[in-house]
Amino acid sequence: xSPDVRAAGAVLWRTAGDAFxxxxxxxxxxxxxxxxxxxxxxxxxIAATAVREVREETGFHAVLxxxxxxxxxxxxxRHGDAGTMNKTVDYFSGEAVSGAFEANDEVDELxxxxxxxxxxxxxxxxxxxxxxxxCALPPSATTLLLVRHAKAGKREDWTGDDDxxxxxxxxxxxxxxxxxxxxxxxxDRVLSAPRLRCVxxxxxVAEDLGADVRHESLLSEEGYWADPVLGLARLLAIAGxxxxxxxxxxxxVIPDLVSTLADRDGIELTASRGGVVPSKKGSLWVLTFRPPxxxxxxxxxxxxxxxxxxxxxxxxxxx
Numbered sequence: 001x002s003p004d005v006r007a008a009g010a011v012l013w014r015t016a017g018d019a020f021x022x023x024x025x026x027x028x029x030x031x032x033x034x035x036x037x038x039x040x041x042x043x044x045x046i047a048a049t050a051v052r053e054v055r056e057e058t059g060f061h062a063v064l065x066x067x068x069x070x071x072x073x074x075x076x077x078r079h080g081d082a083g084t085m086n087k088t089v090d091y092f093s094g095e096a097v098s099g100a101f102e103a104n105d106e107v108d109e110l111x112x113x114x115x116x117x118x119x120x121x122x123x124x125x126x127x128x129x130x131x132x133x134x135c136a137l138p139p140s141a142t143t144l145l146l147v148r149h150a151k152a153g154k155r156e157d158w159t160g161d162d163d164x165x166x167x168x169x170x171x172x173x174x175x176x177x178x179x180x181x182x183x184x185x186x187x188d189r190v191l192s193a194p195r196l197r198c199v200x201x202x203x204x205v206a207e208d209l210g211a212d213v214r215h216e217s218l219l220s221e222e223g224y225w226a227d228p229v230l231g232l233a234r235l236l237a238i239a240g241x242x243x244x245x246x247x248x249x250x251x252x253v254i255p256d257l258v259s260t261l262a263d264r265d266g267i268e269l270t271a272s273r274g275g276v277v278p279s280k281k282g283s284l285w286v287l288t289f290r291p292p293x294x295x296x297x298x299x300x301x302x303x304x305x306x307x308x309x310x311x312x313x314x315x316x317x318x319x
Contacts (some may be wrong), residue, residue: 010094011038236297271316
């Protein structure tokens with residue numbers, strides 16, 4: 001059953017010397033200390049809500065990372081109705097990259113605290129659980145955004161070279177939604193299998209960055225399956241270069257890449273059903289890596305699956 005109220009927010013963090021701090025906000029309406037969050041607007045993804053609400057409550061622009069947790073609880077019914085409604089809040093990791101706090105109608109104070117001090121100050125136990133889940137993994141990490149190309153119509157209906165099969169109207173809508181979604185995670189460069197539909201899916205993101213889409217033949221279906229070990233090594237090399245790369249690939253590649261990484265690094269893929277790793281057209285895997293620890297390439301520590309770039313339920317989260 002869908003919740004009556006949807007909201008999203010973030011554990012907003014910043015580096016502090018060799019450690020990190022998290023931001024708590026005081027809301028005078030409730031006289032509580034909490035993590036920044038707010039209700040989802042109509043037509044908005046939960047990722048967009050999280051970034052917007054953090055900015056509105058704290059004044060800081062957050063770059064999202066891994067999905068952290070969901071809380072669910074009852075709140076009083078709106079408009080004076082009797083009874084209660086169910087409310088869910090989805091939380092992300094959010095690094096503060098710019099901005100400054102100013103008191104506003106919702107929040108009159110913000111404090112940057114160590115995780116221990118923050119846990120002691122939080123008013124609600126649900127927020128404490130979210131903070132502990134956030135602290136279970138290092139906040140500073142590399143995020144790789146692995147995208148399956150958007151819809152391109154049926155192969156049998158295309159009479160030309162399949163490499164040149166373009167996005168359909170529905171696929172272009174998915175690509176437009178990805179153009180809005182991927183920057184929320186800090187996308188800073190764009191790579192793609194050399195298929196027109198793969199390139200078109202992320203072309204808008206590259207255009208907004210003022211960059212070209214770099215072709216990666218090892219991440220096309222025929223390039224990958226000629227030598228999967230080499231294809232995986234290429235993906236890890238891309239992640240190892242740092243930043244937040246976007247990689248657009250195909251449905252015959254992404255499930256094997258994700259499952260191989262998960263098996264290698266001991267990640268249970270909760271999005272998997274019956275051993276099948278999902279990869280819908282236009283979908284996104286947010287793969288979060290930590291630096292290598294005695295092995296080749298970065299180590300996968302979290303994998304979040306978004307079945308669509310359009311407004312959807314919370315992603316499936318694995319770590």
